[in-house]
Amino acid sequence: MTTDAQTRDAPSSRAAVVFNPAKVNTQRLRDQVAAREKSLGWGPSTWHETSAADDGRGAAQDAAAHHPDVVLVAGGDGTLRVAAEELAPAGIPIALIPVGTGNLFARNLHLPLNNLPLAVRTAFEGTDRRVDIGEATLTLEDGGVQIHAFLVMAGVGLDANMAANTNARVKKRLGWVAYSDPIARSVFGNHQFTLRYGLDDQPEQEMKAHTVIVGNCGTLTAGLLLLPDAVIDDGILNAVAFRPKGGAGWTKIGYGLALNRFFHRTRFGRVLDLFLPTSRTLRYTSGRRLTVRFDVPEQIQLDGDPFGKVSGAVLEVRHRGLAIRTP
Numbered sequence: 001m002t003t004d005a006q007t008r009d010a011p012s013s014r015a016a017v018v019f020n021p022a023k024v025n026t027q028r029l030r031d032q033v034a035a036r037e038k039s040l041g042w043g044p045s046t047w048h049e050t051s052a053a054d055d056g057r058g059a060a061q062d063a064a065a066h067h068p069d070v071v072l073v074a075g076g077d078g079t080l081r082v083a084a085e086e087l088a089p090a091g092i093p094i095a096l097i098p099v100g101t102g103n104l105f106a107r108n109l110h111l112p113l114n115n116l117p118l119a120v121r122t123a124f125e126g127t128d129r130r131v132d133i134g135e136a137t138l139t140l141e142d143g144g145v146q147i148h149a150f151l152v153m154a155g156v157g158l159d160a161n162m163a164a165n166t167n168a169r170v171k172k173r174l175g176w177v178a179y180s181d182p183i184a185r186s187v188f189g190n191h192q193f194t195l196r197y198g199l200d201d202q203p204e205q206e207m208k209a210h211t212v213i214v215g216n217c218g219t220l221t222a223g224l225l226l227l228p229d230a231v232i233d234d235g236i237l238n239a240v241a242f243r244p245k246g247g248a249g250w251t252k253i254g255y256g257l258a259l260n261r262f263f264h265r266t267r268f269g270r271v272l273d274l275f276l277p278t279s280r281t282l283r284y285t286s287g288r289r290l291t292v293r294f295d296v297p298e299q300i301q302l303d304g305d306p307f308g309k310v311s312g313a314v315l316e317v318r319h320r321g322l323a324i325r326t327p
Contacts, residue, residue, distance in 0.1 A: 016063035095123030095325035130320035157211030235319035
């Protein structure tokens, strides 16, 4: 029998922690979490470790089974993507402890980077923000179908080849420099593929492209603005297609990406953009649902994770389908 005193003394809130031990200082994280639990009167958190044999899915499922008030995810964009896929349907908020190479989601949401105490404090004392979550239905090369979530970007072409062909050890040691080799091979090879795409209820169209990227977030590392109109909670997916013709085409793409922030984030740039011709090497569009089909199966990536070759995909958005703990 539980007494009234025991009921009052029982912790009212608990957290769970999903962590990648290869990327985070586990003891330091445990110390920070314990300090917050003690200061706020929370119960002890449950801890769920990812492993080489598990991409974090099992850890996220175990965390959800404890019905926590928030799940701290200590990892990169890939760990976060898997955790979001499992936790979003349960409505459990996620607090991101960013570690890893890119952390594009954290950068786009302006979450604390390289500041473990602030990230943990945000997890326990921050507020929840509802953001969009992408859903990709992939038709694999063998005809099988898989459904996965994505938070940042889905891509076919250059970035998918980067994800598939970059050595994991080199990436860990050198960071984004590790992508120079697959980028160079992709650019100089200039492989272009034919795709048929349908946007929302519009008729299907055909085009050739070197790379197609569909995203919820617009900014890459170093502040490079790839998808200028992307807003993380507007219920819309934004897309860009790279369509270079030789070296001059890649030069135009380079200039276009470098100047995106000027044209879309400054008043003078927006006015000037009204009088400039639309680029044919960078084609932008947006919608709630994008369907793509390929004549020849192509590599695809979701938030930096390779998913092999697909013959088609349906990319949709769940408007404000995920709760993220923010400062």
